[in-house]
Amino acid sequence: MTALARRAFLSTLAFSCASALPVAARAGGFEVAQQSAMAAGTGGAATGRVDHAAAAWFCPAALADGGGLRTELGVTFALVAIHAASLPQAPEAPWEADTESPVATPAYLYASYAWADWAAGLAVNTPFGSRIDWPQGWAQRFDVVSSQIQFLRLSPLVAYRLGPVHLGAGPQIDIGRLYVKRATNHIVEEGSSAMVLSGVGAGAHLSAFAALGEHVGLGLSYRSRADVALSGDADFNVPEPLAASYPDQHVSADFALPDRIAAGLALKAGPVRGLLDLSLTLWSVNDELAIDFEDPATADRRQVNDWRNSLALRGGVEWAPAAELVLRAGFYGDGIPGAPPPEERLSPSSPGSVRIAATGGVTGNISSFLSVDAFYEHMRLIERASSSEDAPLASYRGYAHVFGLALRAHAGGKP
Numbered sequence: 001m002t003a004l005a006r007r008a009f010l011s012t013l014a015f016s017c018a019s020a021l022p023v024a025a026r027a028g029g030f031e032v033a034q035q036s037a038m039a040a041g042t043g044g045a046a047t048g049r050v051d052h053a054a055a056a057w058f059c060p061a062a063l064a065d066g067g068g069l070r071t072e073l074g075v076t077f078a079l080v081a082i083h084a085a086s087l088p089q090a091p092e093a094p095w096e097a098d099t100e101s102p103v104a105t106p107a108y109l110y111a112s113y114a115w116a117d118w119a120a121g122l123a124v125n126t127p128f129g130s131r132i133d134w135p136q137g138w139a140q141r142f143d144v145v146s147s148q149i150q151f152l153r154l155s156p157l158v159a160y161r162l163g164p165v166h167l168g169a170g171p172q173i174d175i176g177r178l179y180v181k182r183a184t185n186h187i188v189e190e191g192s193s194a195m196v197l198s199g200v201g202a203g204a205h206l207s208a209f210a211a212l213g214e215h216v217g218l219g220l221s222y223r224s225r226a227d228v229a230l231s232g233d234a235d236f237n238v239p240e241p242l243a244a245s246y247p248d249q250h251v252s253a254d255f256a257l258p259d260r261i262a263a264g265l266a267l268k269a270g271p272v273r274g275l276l277d278l279s280l281t282l283w284s285v286n287d288e289l290a291i292d293f294e295d296p297a298t299a300d301r302r303q304v305n306d307w308r309n310s311l312a313l314r315g316g317v318e319w320a321p322a323a324e325l326v327l328r329a330g331f332y333g334d335g336i337p338g339a340p341p342p343e344e345r346l347s348p349s350s351p352g353s354v355r356i357a358a359t360g361g362v363t364g365n366i367s368s369f370l371s372v373d374a375f376y377e378h379m380r381l382i383e384r385a386s387s388s389e390d391a392p393l394a395s396y397r398g399y400a401h402v403f404g405l406a407l408r409a410h411a412g413g414k415p
Helices: 003-020 241-247
Strands: 068-086 096-098 107-115 116-132 146-160 165-186 189-212 216-223 226-237 251-256 260-269 272-281 287-293 302-305 308-324 325-336 354-364 369-386 395-409
Touching: 068 116, 116 165, 146 189, 165 226, 165 251, 189 251, 354 395
Parallel strands: none
Antiparallel strands: 068 096, 068 107, 068 395, 107 116, 116 146, 146 165, 165 189, 189 216, 189 226, 216 260, 226 251, 251 287, 260 272, 272 308, 287 302, 308 325, 325 354, 354 369, 369 395
């Protein structure tokens, strides 16, 4: 194996890893919207409501209402399926494949305490995460076989009430891990390469809430971008005669998590409450990605992504026919006017799509201080076709079944 051939191979690896970093098994970027079983029942609309522990994530300012202790512990189960098929004009057509991703189980924890005009608390959740696993022997295995990304966020909060207006703020710390695997082609035999990176980033959050009487709530939340310096290792599994030419090595990358701005409205009339949220995620921070390989023989790469900002509209209604029971229904559309990756950047590692969903949920109030929430969501990933010159010419579509459970405890007069 010549030095030139080795350099060409490792350069190809760098390009493939760069392309696979912004994974999107959840389609509208890699944002995880289901951050509370109660909120998910109304399509994820919760920025304008005041009476729930998950306000620690959706709008921390709303917690400054003298409501005492609020906690919520929950888990979401997501089964996502994506189908890819070659376009008629693709050179290697025809082919098709379906993902084999296991059930994802992101969890979250919220805890806060409100007294007088103050509130303090903590949100621990996974706001960004995704996993996509294609079959080991599928047609595009030399582009990607598996891509996984997960960012755990810790968000301490402080909130204060000034009459009808509440203000909240705090830092946020992101702890992330990235894994990318692909097959490698050695003509006679195949091998594989894998890259695992991790890192920590930091940002801040600001929020405001206004209670207009007892029946109207308005919320506004901003969570800043975070620049995360990732570092780790690139590992090779190649035929024994070539092992010396493909040394394992250190690799690093700068990764940007997007800003998120959300506004919400809650209207309550007797046992019925309506909720509406509009959020903007600034995916344009993912304009490019720089990959640095430690071995001088491996060419560093700068991958252009050109992602675009996108809106999500969420809404729902809940009805409390009895003190012990609350029923919910909702909807959302995420990726308006278009999904973050443009068609010319669409690839098997980031098959981003507009996603639409219908949701339903229920709460059982076990006692005056303990509640159990559950929800179900059916999501459709609208079909899109790639126009990329650097990725397979293919179309992508899919669906997801999402379930969630949570236990809430509350003391101090507010549920």
